[in-house]
Amino acid sequence: MVCARCGGQAFYTRRYSGEVLCGTCFQSSIVEKTRRTISRYGMLRHGEKVGVAVSGGKDSLSLLHVLNTLAQSKQYRLVVLTVDEGVQGYREESIEHSAALTKELGLELVSVSYKELYGFDLDQALAWKDQREISSCSMCGVFRRRAIDEAAARAGVEVIATAHNLDDCVQTFMMNLLHGDVDRLGWALPQAEEGDQLLRRVKPFMEIYEEEIALYAHLSGLPFQSVSCPYMHEGLRGEMRDFLNELEANHPGMKNTLLRSSLSVSSSLSQQAPKKRSTCSLCGAMSSSPVCGVCRMRQLVEQHTKYAPE
Numbered sequence: 001m002v003c004a005r006c007g008g009q010a011f012y013t014r015r016y017s018g019e020v021l022c023g024t025c026f027q028s029s030i031v032e033k034t035r036r037t038i039s040r041y042g043m044l045r046h047g048e049k050v051g052v053a054v055s056g057g058k059d060s061l062s063l064l065h066v067l068n069t070l071a072q073s074k075q076y077r078l079v080v081l082t083v084d085e086g087v088q089g090y091r092e093e094s095i096e097h098s099a100a101l102t103k104e105l106g107l108e109l110v111s112v113s114y115k116e117l118y119g120f121d122l123d124q125a126l127a128w129k130d131q132r133e134i135s136s137c138s139m140c141g142v143f144r145r146r147a148i149d150e151a152a153a154r155a156g157v158e159v160i161a162t163a164h165n166l167d168d169c170v171q172t173f174m175m176n177l178l179h180g181d182v183d184r185l186g187w188a189l190p191q192a193e194e195g196d197q198l199l200r201r202v203k204p205f206m207e208i209y210e211e212e213i214a215l216y217a218h219l220s221g222l223p224f225q226s227v228s229c230p231y232m233h234e235g236l237r238g239e240m241r242d243f244l245n246e247l248e249a250n251h252p253g254m255k256n257t258l259l260r261s262s263l264s265v266s267s268s269l270s271q272q273a274p275k276k277r278s279t280c281s282l283c284g285a286m287s288s289s290p291v292c293g294v295c296r297m298r299q300l301v302e303q304h305t306k307y308a309p310e
């Protein structure tokens with residue numbers, strides 16, 4: 001097989017498009033696809049100061065790598081934002097990977113931790129697992145979004161780029177559909193304001209399959225994390241991932257079709273119901289309800305553990 005772009009030795013076939021590529025042309029195609037997504041949805045502006053949320057996993061390290069390539073022509077000023085959730089035996093390695101790539105690229109790093117912001121780390125906050133109805137990732141996600149906002153504020157960035165890929169986006173859409181969560185269905189738009197956040201958030205990888213990002217990371221020599229978060233497999237998301245992977249295997253391109261559907265649904269919903277905004281009565285953060293999600297979660301943790309927020 002020869003590469004459709006350069007005629008070299010091909011090694012990868014995109015099942016959804018039939019395109020056959022060599023390693024170098026595959027890597028360029030990911031950079032080019034990301035550039036097109038950013039431009040199609042007006043995600044980033046020339047010269048803008050962009051906070052890249054980096055967890056140290058393959059997706060976020062790849063995003064940093066790709067944006068750093070694009071930054072040269074678009075003059076984005078990148079700052080790496082990291083959050084230490086406090087998961088023993090897991091976070092240490094990913095923090096090292098994030099710091100190493102940040103240093104290699106000569107970028108600034110701004111780091112915050114749950115312990116510093118909330119008074120407890122994630123291991124402590126999740127200690128009452130047996131009595132909970134909410135999944136670990138749902139809880140962690142609420143704290144994590146606020147923590148990224150805090151890091152972004154300290155870094156003085158204008159926009160936050162996260163590494164959500166096409167698989168993440170369609171899984172989230174399907175989960176929100178299953179739960180009948182109409183508000184969140186409206187958050188799928190590339191420029192949507194999510195929940196209580198103020199800063200613009202963009203997902204430059206939202207049109208790229210997770211498996212292609214993993215391949216990009218491998219070809220670019222980015223480090224792979226050897227351990228997964230111990231809380232990752234709880235809840236429906238894992239089952240939804242398997243279901244969508246099987247659907248894609250039987251019908252190549254189906255995840256792409258689902259992404260388009262999610263954007264149409266989101267667009268209609270956001271036109272119907274403009275979001276009302278006020279401030280949280282406890283912490284003063286922007287919130288669509290009288291008490292924001294972070295304060296509600298902190299109260300739950302406080303009620304169920306000895307790690308009361310200070």
Ligand code: SF4
Binds near residue numbers: 085138140141231
């Ligand atoms: Fe938090 Fe879930 Fe990510 Fe673990 S996998 S760090 S619990 S969001």
Ligand code: ZN
Binds near residue numbers: 282284292293294
């Ligand atoms: Zn609050």
